[in-house]
Amino acid sequence: MVSYRVVPVVPLSLVKEEVVLVDPDVKLYDSVTAGRSGRDEDEAKFHVGQKVKLLEDIVNDGTYPHSTIGTLMMPKGSIGYIKTMGDFLQVIRVYEVHFFGTDMPIDAVGCREHELEAMEDYVDEMAEEIAFMKAHREKMQREREEREAQI
Template identity: 70%
Template sequence: MVDPDTFFHDNVTGPRSGKDEDEAKFGIGQKVKLIKEIVNDGTYPHSPIGTLMMPKDSIGYIKSVGEFLQVIRVYEVHFLGVEEAPVEIVGCRENELEAMEDYKDEVEEELEWMRKHREKYYSKD
């Protein structure tokens, strides 16, 4: 049972009520920093609502990018070595994260290299 005096944290609709931008702000593998603490809003069943899930200024890496209700982008972030957190992987919104490095799309870089190689190879004919 939930304590009636428990403050419900609404990270989903609180800071933003509309659809997220079409393009994701962060990419898979990118290093990010948490700019505000993450508390359990009820979506994590193994801790009470209001439990600190990840402290502010924690450093992690984007593991995957998904959607909630088809309009809210959620980043699965893997935080390493944070002893005071009950979990290592937390779902975060864009407004809760800050990039610690520029994103490099390694797949796109490889495809570009292959395109240039083919142009060089086929232009000799």
């Protein structure tokens, strides 16, 4: 059996639709994205393996599912190391910091740049290694040229 549905047809000239997305008198505020990238440097301020200290308490903002929002995740003054870094919403730089020896239920927390302070200067081991290799190659080239000049 075939069933039919009657759909009323209204001329488009009679259809008036008004869509209000946001009340212009309401101030929207989101603590996660409100200060987005305004506090972040253009280049990363910290690097993987660097020792850092928390400048403020980190509380659950809802991104950690196993505790209630507002629960203290890591106290101010905790010392940790940058494990990885990435971007949230492609505009907010977030560092995964691994904290050792704390009594907190977790040991890794996502932190923004303004929440961290460097405890030691970053040493780019790759740049040091490249500089060493370059100096070594130049030294070996000079020695080779001196030997060839003696022959």
